[in-house]
Amino acid sequence: MSKSTGHLFLQSALALDGDLMPLDRFDDWFQERKQAHRFQLEEIPFAKMDKWGFDPSGNLRHDSGRFYSIEGLRVGTNWGRIREWEQPIIVQPEIGLLGFLSKRFDGILHFLVQAKMEPGNLHMIQLAPTLQATRSNFMRVHQGRSPPYLDWFLQRRNSRVLVDILQSEQGARFLRKRNRNIIIETEESVEVGEDYCWLTAGQLLRLLRRDNVVNMDARTVLSCISYALGEAGAPSAVTGQFGQALWHSFQVLEQGQHTNEEIISWFTEQKFFYDLDVDRMPLADLRQWERTDMEIRHATGRFFSVMACRVEADNREVAAWTQPMVKAHQQGLCVFIVKEFKGVLHFLVQAKVEPGNFDVVEMAPTVQCLTGSYQNAALNLLPPFAQYAMEATTDQIRFDTLQSEEGGRFFQEENRNLIVEADARLDLDLPPNYIWMTAGQLKKFIQFNNFVNVQARSLLASLSFTEPDLL
């Protein structure tokens, strides 16, 4: 990303409020949007789904063959404690489009944000990118209206592309799913629909400190932003020791504790060492998974289940529909442990195998796990650093919110997102699949697809250069 683009994004991130939708007006507007629309969601038996059903091998599909399907997956790996299992997996071969339309007002970049209903959302409405569309969506397989603002991304009149990268989604739930993350800056005047408003990156960073307001799709697109300015010093709006160390971290693109070549070699070693064998199999044949009229669940009741729901909404392309969803049965935890080395903040990155990964391992947060399953379990079953993170004291915690997973597929799933600054207790002797990287290095790898996973990107997108009490 060019320095001028980095500067543009940084100025937007440091603009903690905006004139177009000041945050003291935002709450009313957001509340209004929730009340303006009528939504209804009910869990239904699989048999009541419309145009969705089980095919002969027990996979759950749409009659058109489009959208997505839920199938079975047999997994074998030499990574982690559990070496073999079977599970349902969401198969969605089409690449989706997640796009922010952006525009400068008084020189500050603003993002056109949508108050969007998704059936699985906690509180139904969250802040989304300007556009969320699958190709089926905008080819209008569902016969509905074309998504608003789609033409801005397809035609690109008088606009330039600031970001345009493929990124992965949850490897534990999706089989090799990717989205195209795109940010377009336009100089044209834009008509702002009633569910849309212009926010600065700084405003979004403040809203990210609230639970379940900024949706996953918005977080992943924002994570593709770089704040690298080249050699310039930190702007005065960067405050506090953490803000300064973070700002430096974004400027270090090539060599922190490790060079990028060393990181690539480390990552190559992980891919070389770890196996991931996945075989798609009929959903009906999964060992240990049971199907009732209402759900497909694991015999132990753990992990997640597949369910069906009926949705009514007055502001979507289609007024009512049914669809399958995935419902988590356990709380999740995503943590980056961070630490300054020579004044530059570093992130403790984990090479993690997940069954749906495009390429065996991705760079994940220091800790990414289900915590429910560990609560009553012996502590030695916890993955590395999880106990350390859960025992972090208030003065170590730089970020702590609940964030939702994608409401189009996941039913009210939230994960605790934590940034923990290391203290002297942290063991610096790392397991071989962990490495320290700067924010700038992570951004470099984000530029090339399928390196950094969605949980790590989401956490990165939440970091702010200002002291928390300003936010």
Add this chain to the structure above:
Amino acid sequence: MSKSTGHLFLQSALALDGDLMPLDRFDDWFQERKQAHRFQLEEIPFAKMDKWGFDPSGNLRHDSGRFYSIEGLRVGTNWGRIREWEQPIIVQPEIGLLGFLSKRFDGILHFLVQAKMEPGNLHMIQLAPTLQATRSNFMRVHQGRSPPYLDWFLQRRNSRVLVDILQSEQGARFLRKRNRNIIIETEESVEVGEDYCWLTAGQLLRLLRRDNVVNMDARTVLSCISYALGEAGAPSAVTGQFGQALWHSFQVLEQGQHTNEEIISWFTEQKFFYDLDVDRMPLADLRQWERTDMEIRHATGRFFSVMACRVEADNREVAAWTQPMVKAHQQGLCVFIVKEFKGVLHFLVQAKVEPGNFDVVEMAPTVQCLTGSYQNAALNLLPPFAQYAMEATTDQIRFDTLQSEEGGRFFQEENRNLIVEADARLDLDLPPNYIWMTAGQLKKFIQFNNFVNVQARSLLASLSFTEPDLL
């Protein structure tokens, strides 16, 4: 890659001869190596293979389940003229290791090259990297000896890693196969086996101008080398207008005719636009493919066939074995069309879908096709730029040799490798899946795996900074 490493590689590339094995001695040595060993290869019926056989679904496998298998693949894509077909494919999930051990002599980096027999090689012996091993190889599934020099790559005593990247192999023949390409520099003294010798990169570049001498595995590892020096001027050993333009091309890492962000956006667009649906299927069920006692071939006799062979060799880990191989029925052509823009050489890169690609498209040479199938066909069936390349005049041609595909899997397969400098006849209005890139930009993308395909890498590895009459 750091500037000092770039300088090290460049000095080695400009060392057109070496003291340890001067090229006027090399020919005798190479001939000796061929005569020192006894090899025998015969085509045999599938039924005569030892430990290999057809499983119930007709797939060809080793009894151990290791090494590789030959299975069926159903392919659907919206790229190119043919939208649906079925074909045999080589499945080899294990990542192989291709490694050069290197060492400085009088300050010049030399590579430890092996005169290696592979059953499919034209002339049986070609120059290979120090180490070619699959994990099955060095876990010694075949019960043979451990490959020489393996410990240098596993232990890495007193050595540093210069290159360590995963790279793809032929997407038309392998299903998502990758190798770990690694170059290690050591300061220890190295015992040189009788089939090994030390050559500079410059010597290898001269040998690359001969047909079928430097094998594919050596070419792919060498392609990971960068010659970027930062801001310094061209060394005096860089000669001729083409050499100068090429040297500049290697120095331009971020912005040629397009920035890297623009290239990433272009590549994202190709992945978004093109579909590649592949389904593994039983080899026995492939439409249009027939199995006889001796081969599996396409009903038209075109493309390639699968055959079995028996090999005897006195210098391999195992003295005799049988294995299936793939035999091409048509000649191939790989061409980069190059052109100077503002004194910097650019390469015309194609985004190409191949069924075994890890991620839908890879960056391929301008032309990469089978020519046999076109010889009697109407010219309008030729892919873009193929006719232009085949009609290039002598003064446009910067490189023209026959190079072998990997002799461990492919039976005497060679492709014509061409570098053609564009003249005024070239239409600069490109189809949407073509883009101009500098050599430095291609090297940047090579650093991140699965961007640049093996044919493009192999051509890049062949380019030299000196006038051809010096070579």
